[in-house]
Amino acid sequence: MTLNPGTVLPLAFTTYVVYKAMSPSDNIREITWQDFRSTFLDRGLVDRLVVLNRNRVKVFLRNDGQAGSIPGTLGQPYGTTYTFSIGSVEAFERKLDEAQSELGIPGSERIPVSYRDEVNLLGTLIHFAPTLILVGVLVFMAKKGGGGAGQGIFGVGKSKAKLFNQETDIAVKFKDVAGMDEAKVEIMEFVKFLKNPAAYEKLGAKIPKGAILSGPPGTGKTLLAKATAGEAGVPFLSVSGSEFVEMFVGVGASRVRDLFASAKKHSPCIIFVDEIDAIGKARGKGGQFGGNDERESTLNQLLVEMDGFGSSEHIVVLAGTNRPDVLDDALMRPGRFDRHIAIDRPDIKGRNDIFQVHLRPIKTEEDLAKLGQKLAALTPGFSGADIHNVCNEAALIAARHNKETVVEADFEAAIERVIVGLEKKSKVLSPEEKKTVAYHEAGHAVAGWYLEHADPLLKVSIIPRGVGALGYAQYLPKDQYLYSTQQLMDRMCMTLGGRVSEHIFFGTITTGAQDDLQKVTKMAYAQVATYGMDDELGPLSYGNQDNKDQFTKPYSEKTGQIIDNQARSLIGKAFRKTTDLLMEKRADVEKVAKLLMEKEVLNRADMERLLGKRPFQDKLHELLGTEVTPQDEKYINPSDASAPIIPPTTPAL
Structure with missing residues (x-):
């Protein structure tokens, strides 16, 4: 370690001063009054006395040029200084006068006494x-x-917003943002205004002051805001909503003022407030205390600042949130956040576009166009962040096996890793448990195979994965937004297949169907109370029954009993239908279960060999971009990690 001389010298000087202050001098000796009287005063060796700080006396002896030691001092030299303590100056002066009077010293020759104050460093x-x-x-x-x-x-009242310069820090463009074409069209107007505001102002138009980007986590709200700043070529001020909230009163409002003052200096620019629901929640009607009151003052200041924008300031405020329903109405009105841009999970085309973006840096020899189409079909419901995670996991898997490039099997294994977790090779099931899991999953697979509106089956496994999954059946659901009563009934029957299979073949039931029953119960109550599909209750909808913030039910006690009875009746109907189906296909369930116990993993080709072609057209080969045949080894070999994986519509056992 190199020491700076400018640091060493003051340090050395300080150490020396402290050392000298703490260490007593070698020429100073502490004595008592009796020693002073008998050794020095009575012998006439005292030259003068100095009283220091009114509590200590320093004795100066006569030297007279003598050498050697002072008589009676055990060899102490003449240059030694002696001190002794006193209680008070008056008592010392009295005792000194009495001693000199006893010695007969005349007044003119008496020892001079001086007084002095010294400071101890x-x-x-x-x-x-x-x-x-x-x-x-x-x-x-x-x-x-x-x-x-x-x-x-x-x-502390200064804004913590990070300023990104458009020339160095913002390299994201709209070409890097895929899967949200409609959102890009809406937000492109902000870009055009910031690039050429005169084209709008000459017609008397005013650009919207802000836009709320709302959607599920991982859908690319922050990325879209950065791309907007990158396309417009203007500074980008990014801040999180939680950074406005501090323990000090008034700090949030002060930071809001500082943020907008900084934005005016860099105009034209874009302000992006991520997770705005941290300060923008709807204000309560009653009085608030503590942190809530501070949050409301921050929100009020934000409302004031957005109203204070002039049309010539050229500042656009973008905000992202996962919960647009909790935001205050005053924040959402025209004149503040004029545009409400919803960014949902991408459809199959959007997923393909996102895969093409994230596949660029991956080292692979696969055809990216075909690979992206197939992976998009295998990942329904995935957000942009999930897709990025799949590509990264595929590269990690390839590196783990010391491969030179990433192949298709690695991507499909990565999808399986993201959905159902790692394979638990250390978790060994007993023969009885393995048989129960095999018949449970066989019940799901066979029920879905013979139900017209069930999703196409891709894979069924009894290998433990994840936290508590002992087995799982995976399907390929299509992007569908409307469901009929018959489609919902078939989905309920497919979900109940595992429970019914246990009941038929073992005469008893296990706890493995808990997740299935929760899903079926939720579907039944949704049909009765939300979708208005029950004949007795009629076309009435009581909203989302899962709303935990709702403390009172929007219906009477009698109506609640009707909802419970009808939901129970609907589940009973689905249970009986599933029982009749599996009793009819009992031999097929046994064949699938026995092969599962032997091979542990079955794919669609194995199911076709056992049960024949599915009696309904599911267009699976069109979604995957390839014809599924038993000759395709990727589907025949159940131990191959390249078997296609998609999110399971039936929860794992």
Whole structure:
């Protein structure tokens, strides 16, 4: 370690001063009054006395040019200084006068006494040490404290927004954002305005002041905001909603003012407030206290600042949130956040576009166009973040096996890893449990095989995975937004297949069907109370029954009993239908279960060999972009990690 001379010299000087202050001098000896009287005063060796700080006396002896030691001092030299303590000056003066009177010393020859005050450096430092430490702590907090940006506590009201320069930091363009074509069309108007505001202003038009980007997590809200700034070529101020909230009262409002003042200096620019629901929640009607009151003052300041924008300031405010339903109405009105842009999970075309973006940096020899289409078909319901995770996991899997390039099997194994977790090779099932799981999953597979509106089966496994999954059946659901009563009934029957199979073949039931029953119960109550599909209750909808913030039910007690009875009746009907189907196909269930116990993993080709072609056209080969045949080894070999994987519509056992 190299020491700076500018640091070493002051440190050495301080150490020397402290050492000299703490270490007593070799020429100073402590004595008592009796020693002073008998050894020095009675012998006439005292030259003068000095009273220091009114509590200590320093004795100066006559030298007269003598060498050697002082008589009666055990060899002490003449240059030694002696001191002794006194209780008070008055008592010392009285005793000294009495002693000199006893010795017969005349008044003109008596020992002179002087008085002097001395400051002890070490004692002074120790005395003021607490004050110095407190001052040092305050200085440190002022420089390094929680104000951010090197401003300490004096800058606690300053905004923490990060400024990205369009020339160096924002390299994201709209070409890097895929799967949200409609959102890009809506937000393109902001880009055009920031690039050429005169074209709008000459016609008297005013650009919307802000836009709310709402949607599920991982759908690309922040990425779209960055792309907007990158396309417009303007500065980009990014801040999180939680950064406005501090323990100090008024800090949030101060940071909002500072943020908009900074934006005006960099105009034209874009402000992006991520997770705005941290400060933008709907205000309560009653009085609020503590943190809620601070949050409301921050929200009020944000409303004031957005109203204060002029048409010539050229500042656009974008905000992202996963919960647009909790935002305050005043925040959402025209004049503040004018545009509400919903960004949902992408459809199959959008997923293909996102895969093409994330496949670019991956080293692979596969045809990216065909690979992206197939992976998009295998990943319904995936967000952009999920797709990025799949591509990264595929590269990690290939590197783990020391491959030169990433192949298709690695991507499909990565999808399986993301959906159902790692294979639990250490979890060994007993023969009885393995048989129960095999018949449970066979019941799901066979029920779905012979139900017209069930999703196409891709894979069924009894290999434990994830946290508690002992087995799972995976299907390929299509992108569908409307469901009929018959489609919902077939889905319920397919979900109940595992429970019914246990009941038929073992005469008893296990806890493995809990997840299935929860899903079926939710579907039944949704049909009765939300979708208005029950004949007795009629075409009435009571909203989402899963709303935990709703403390009162929007219907009477009698209506609640009708809903319970009808939901129970609907589940009973589905249970009986599934029982009749599996009793009829009992031999097929046994064949599938026995092969599962032997091979542990079955795919669609194995199911076709056992049960024949599915009696309904499911267009699976069109979705995957390839014809599924028993000759395709990727589907025949159940131990091959390349078997296609998609999110299971039937929960794992």
